[in-house]
Amino acid sequence: MAANQMRGKVVTITSGKGGVGKTTTTANLGVALARLDQKVVVVDTDIGLRNLDVIMGLENRIVYDLVDVVEGRSKLKQALIKHKQLPELYLIPAAQTRDKTAVSPQDMIQITNELRKEFDFIILDSPAGIERGFRNALAPADEVLIVTNPEVSAVRDADRIIGLIEAQNKGPAKLILNRVKMDMVKRGEMLSPTDVTDILAIKLIGIIPEDELVVSASNNGIPVTLNETSKAGMAYRNIARRLMGESVPFMPLESNTGFFQRLAKLFTGD
Amino acid sequence: MRDGLVAIKGVKDGLLVSLNESEDWQRVINDLAARIDEQSSFFAGAKISVDIGTRPVPKYALSSLKALLERRNLMLSVIISDSDTTLEAAQALDLRTAIATEKPGQPQPTDTINPEEDGSPGVLIRRTLRSGRIIRSAGHVIVLGDVNPGAEIIAHGDVIVWGVLRGSVHAGAEGDTGAIVCALEMTPMQLRIAGVAAQLPNPKRRTPAPEIARLEQAQVVIISWNR
Numbered sequence: 001m002a003a004n005q006m007r008g009k010v011v012t013i014t015s016g017k018g019g020v021g022k023t024t025t026t027a028n029l030g031v032a033l034a035r036l037d038q039k040v041v042v043v044d045t046d047i048g049l050r051n052l053d054v055i056m057g058l059e060n061r062i063v064y065d066l067v068d069v070v071e072g073r074s075k076l077k078q079a080l081i082k083h084k085q086l087p088e089l090y091l092i093p094a095a096q097t098r099d100k101t102a103v104s105p106q107d108m109i110q111i112t113n114e115l116r117k118e119f120d121f122i123i124l125d126s127p128a129g130i131e132r133g134f135r136n137a138l139a140p141a142d143e144v145l146i147v148t149n150p151e152v153s154a155v156r157d158a159d160r161i162i163g164l165i166e167a168q169n170k171g172p173a174k175l176i177l178n179r180v181k182m183d184m185v186k187r188g189e190m191l192s193p194t195d196v197t198d199i200l201a202i203k204l205i206g207i208i209p210e211d212e213l214v215v216s217a218s219n220n221g222i223p224v225t226l227n228e229t230s231k232a233g234m235a236y237r238n239i240a241r242r243l244m245g246e247s248v249p250f251m252p253l254e255s256n257t258g259f260f261q262r263l264a265k266l267f268t269g270d
Numbered sequence: 271m272r273d274g275l276v277a278i279k280g281v282k283d284g285l286l287v288s289l290n291e292s293e294d295w296q297r298v299i300n301d302l303a304a305r306i307d308e309q310s311s312f313f314a315g316a317k318i319s320v321d322i323g324t325r326p327v328p329k330y331a332l333s334s335l336k337a338l339l340e341r342r343n344l345m346l347s348v349i350i351s352d353s354d355t356t357l358e359a360a361q362a363l364d365l366r367t368a369i370a371t372e373k374p375g376q377p378q379p380t381d382t383i384n385p386e387e388d389g390s391p392g393v394l395i396r397r398t399l400r401s402g403r404i405i406r407s408a409g410h411v412i413v414l415g416d417v418n419p420g421a422e423i424i425a426h427g428d429v430i431v432w433g434v435l436r437g438s439v440h441a442g443a444e445g446d447t448g449a450i451v452c453a454l455e456m457t458p459m460q461l462r463i464a465g466v467a468a469q470l471p472n473p474k475r476r477t478p479a480p481e482i483a484r485l486e487q488a489q490v491v492i493i494s495w496n497r
Contacts, residue, residue: 130364152419156401159418163400167361199418199436201398 008116011123011243012141016157018128020149021178021208024218026125027055028225028233032240034089035225038120041080041090043111045137046127047102050094057084057221058091067095067102069111076114085226090119100132105139112140121243130164138165143243144173145205150180150191159200174205176239181210206239207250208232275301284317284347291323299335306342319348319368326355329362336363348406361403368406369393390427399423399437419459425449434478440465447485456481456492463490 013026023044030042044052047067053059061081064074069092083089095102108124115122126137138144144165148158158175165171177193184190193207211232217224225233231251238248275298277288289298306313318339327335332349339346349360350368360367391409398413401420405411410427421437423429428450429441435453442449442464449463455478461468468483468490480495 156420159401159420163403164362166397166400167358198434199416201416 008112008119008122009142010112010116010140011121011143011145012126012137013123013145013147014126014134014137014161015128015147015154016130016161017148017154020147020154022128022147023052023055023125024214024223025145025147025176025178025208025236026052026123027218027223028236029240029243030056030089030091030121030123031083031086031223031225032237033121033123033243034083034086035237036240036244037088038244039088039118040121040123041092041115041119042123042125043092043115044094044125045103045108045133046125047094047133048096048099049127050096052125053081053091053093054221055218055223056091058093059221062093065093065095066111067098070103070107076111100127100136103136105136108136109140130161134161134164138168138170141170144170145176146173146200146202147176147178148196148200149178150185150193150196152191155191155196155199162200162202172202174203175200176206176208177204178208179210180207205242206235208235276305278305281319284319285313286319286321288321289323289325291325295325295327295331299338303338303342306339306344310342313342313344315343317345317347319350320346321350322353322356324352326353327351327359328355329359332356332359332365333363336365366404368404369395392427398433401437417453417458428452441483442485450482450484452480452482452495454478454480456483461490461492466490468492 013022015022026042030040034040042052042056043066044050045066053062058081064079066079068074069076069079079092080090081093083091112122124137124141127133146158146161148154162171162173165173175197177196180193181190185192193204197204209231211224211230213227213230214224214232217227224230225236227233234251238251241248275290275293279286287302289302320335336346346365348366348368349356351357351360352369357367357369392412393407393409394412394414395405396414398415399405399417399421401418404422406424408426410429411423411425412430414432416433417423417431417435417437417439419436423437424440424443426442426444426446429439431453433453434455435458437458438460439451439458440462441451445464447464451461451463458470461470461483463483463485466485466488481492482495483490483492
C-alpha cells in the first residue's frame with residue numbers, strides 16, 4: 001500500500017498471445033501521455049527479445065539495460081534513455097543477451113518503486129506468454145491493460161491471462177481491442193467489440209482501428225500517435241486521457257453508423 | 271493412515287496424498303518428505319495428487335511443496351482443496367486444481383428423513399471460469415457465472431451453469447446416465463453426458479435461451495427449459 005501512495009502509477013501492458021500489439025501500444029501510450037505533460041518511462045520487460053527501443057527509435061542510444069540495473073552494473077538513472085522529441089519521455093530497454101530468469105518479480109517491484117518517485121507513469125511492456133516474464137511485469141502493476149485482437153485465438157489467450165490476473169488480485173484489468181476492421185465487423189466476418197467483451201467481461205478502455213500508418217510508423221521509430229492524421233494515433237491519445245481519469249467520449253470511426261454510439265456504454269467513462 | 275499426518279493411497283493414474291488439515295503445516299510436509307524418502311522406490315516417477323482439504327495454503331507454501339516433490343522426481347499433478355485461497359494459489363502456480371467434495375474421513379449424515387434433502391455433494395463456484403481453468407468434482411458443479419471457451423468441467427453428477435456455457439462439460443463422468451447439464455445459454459465447445467458426446471448445432475443459428483441437456487436412448491438431447 002505504501003508504494004501506491006508514491007507519485008507514479010505502474011501500468012502493465014500484457015496480452016497472453018504474441019503479436020497483438022503490446023509493444024506498439026506501450027510506445028504509443030508513452031508518447032501520448034508525455035504529450036499530455038506527464039513524465040513517463042516505458043520499460044521493456046521482454047528480456048532477450050527487446051524491441052520497444054526499435055519502435056521508439058532509440059535503438060542506437062542504448063548503453064545500459066534493465067538487467068544491468070538489476071545486477072548492479074549500472075545505476076537506474078544511467079539506464080534511462082531520453083526520447084528525441086519529448087523531454088518528458090524515457091525508455092529502459094530490455095537486455096538482448098539474457099533470458100527472463102535474469103529478473104525476478106521482486107526486482108521489478110524494487111525498480112518500479114524507485115521510478116515512482118520520479119515519474120507520473122511507469123508503463124511496463126510485458127512479454128507474451130504466462131511464464132516468468134509475464135509475472136515480472138504483473139508483480140508491480142497498479143493497473144493492467146490487456147491488448148487483444150478481434151480473433152478467437154487472441155481472445156482465448158486474453159481470457160486465460162485475465163483469470164491469472166484475477167488470481168493474483170491484480171484485477172480488474174481493462175481491455176484494449178487492437179486492429180479492428182470496421183468493414184469486416186459490419187459484414188460479420190470479424191468479432192465485434194461486443195462479441196469480445198461478452199466473453200471477457202471486462203471494461204474496454206480503447207478500440208484501435210486497423211491503420212497502415214502504424215506499421216510504417218513503427219518501422220521508422222516514430223510512434224503513430226505523433227501523426228495527427230492517423231485514426232489509430234487518435235485512439236491511443238484517447239486511451240492516454242482515459243488513463244489520466246478523463247472521461248473521453250468514443251471516437252466515431254465512421255460517420256454513418258450508430259454502432260459506435262452503442263459501444264459507448266461498454267466504456268469506463270462515467 | 272498410520273500417524274494421521276499424511277495418508278497415501280494408489281488411485282487410477284498415480285498416488286493420492288491426503289494431508290492432515292489441522293496439524294502444523296511444516297510438520298505435515300516434513301512427514302510427507304520422510305515418507306517419500308523411506309519408500310522412494312514405491313513413489314518413483316509417480317504422478318501425485320495432493321488433497322489439502324480445507325486449509326488455506328499460501329502460494330509460497332504450495333510452491334515449496336511442488337519443489338519438494340520435484341526434487342524427488344515426482345510430478346505434482348493436481349491440488350485438491352476446499353479453500354479458495356489454496357485453489358487460487360495453485361492456479362497462480364499453474365497447477366491443475368480440483369475441488370474436494372467427498373471427504374473419506376467425514377461422517378455421512380445418518381438421520382435421514384427425506385433422502386433428497388440429505389444433500390448430495392456439490393460445489394458452488396461464484397465466478398466466471400476462464401480459459402485454462404479445469405474443475406473436477408466427484409459431485410455436482412454449479413457455476414454462478416459463465417464457462418468460457420477453454421475452461422472445462424468434469425463432474426460425476428450434474429452441471430448447472432447460471433450464465434453462458436461456452437466451454438467443455440462432462441456430466442456423469444463416472445457413468446451416471448441420469449446426469450444433466452443446464453445453462454442459461456447453451457453454446458458449449460463440447461458436451462458429454464456419461465461418456466456420450468452431444469451433436470451440437472451451429473451456435474450461430476441458436477437463439478439464446480435456457481436449455482437442459484440429458485440422455486435419452488443413449489443420445490444427448492438438448493431441449494428448451496420452457497417445457
